[in-house]
Amino acid sequence: MINKNIQVATLGGGCFWCTEAVFQEVKGVEKIVSGYSGGNVPGHPTYREICSGLTGHAEVIQITFDADVISYEDILVIFMTTHDPTTLNQQGADRGTQYRSVIYYHNALQKEIAEVVSKEITPYYKNPVVTEISPLNVFFEAEKEHQDYYRNNQEQGYCSFVITPKLAKLRKLHSDKLKN
Template sequence: MSTAPSEHTPLRTVVLAAGCFWCLDSIARRLRGVHRVRSVYTGGHGPATYEAVCTGTTGHAEAVEITFDPQVLPAEVLYEIFFSTHDPTSLNRQGYDVGTQYRSAMFYSSEDERGEFAAAIEQAQEHFARPIVTTLEPLGTVHEAEAEHQDFHSRRPEVGYCQFIIDPKIAQLRAHWSQWVKQDTPV
């Protein structure tokens, strides 16, 4: 676990999807102020297992639940990192991962959060020539992904997906967002 929450500031939890959850999970674990990261399935119906979600018939997205201290990591910074470490202009696809389960999405738990996410998308659009297709979806039931998907990159760095897909994203994070990267071990 990271440092204790700032005095009098409640932690926040957001659920974001950016393609395969292994990538965003690995990025979020490296950010200062992040206290908990959990790979999850949400946004659909029916079974929430890896096998079922991979069929593309459940409507669930591979997502990441991120609990953070907004006084250490402002939400706006988290959203900027989210948009800069995946392609939010690619519909239902991130690289070789194709299907609705790999969509770019922000799952809101209140109308205030929906407005905050919409503003983040509008601000991020300034940095992309193509339209952002990140969806705004109400947060429904969140299902924790299987244990083997939690902190996958740290546990299995030798896997080709980690070396060729996640490692470059981590390098990009360190190069462009170094002031927000933890100096200690990821969560």
């Protein structure tokens, strides 16, 4: 059996369907689960509750990856360059705190790396980076229909007009980090 250096990252870059689709193409990514984090209401929130913007949760993905294949830093660089980390509580037409740009760190080293990457990426944007960097408290898995969404719904309008262009940007900027 091969030992792997398995780690987990939790990221929110607007709609979790978009972020999930991006990281499904990245080498070293073993598993992705769409879900919710950062809220302040009791119990397991539903998609409908999250969409209200009243729970405080963000739509996020939890990425399980082999750090011997792709580093946490590379994961964050891909994340920060495939969504707009300069818009507060918004990605494109998706607006509300549930669509905020956020990195939920799992330990002190992830926090440190997130702060460095955020600072290093800032000069590449006209506006200030507003990505929240916070400790992960609880991750709630989203409903089954939100898992593997792009792969199962590519013909849907949102996928065609929003996600497909993000994937083209990923392929242009990070071709060396992608699965064959």
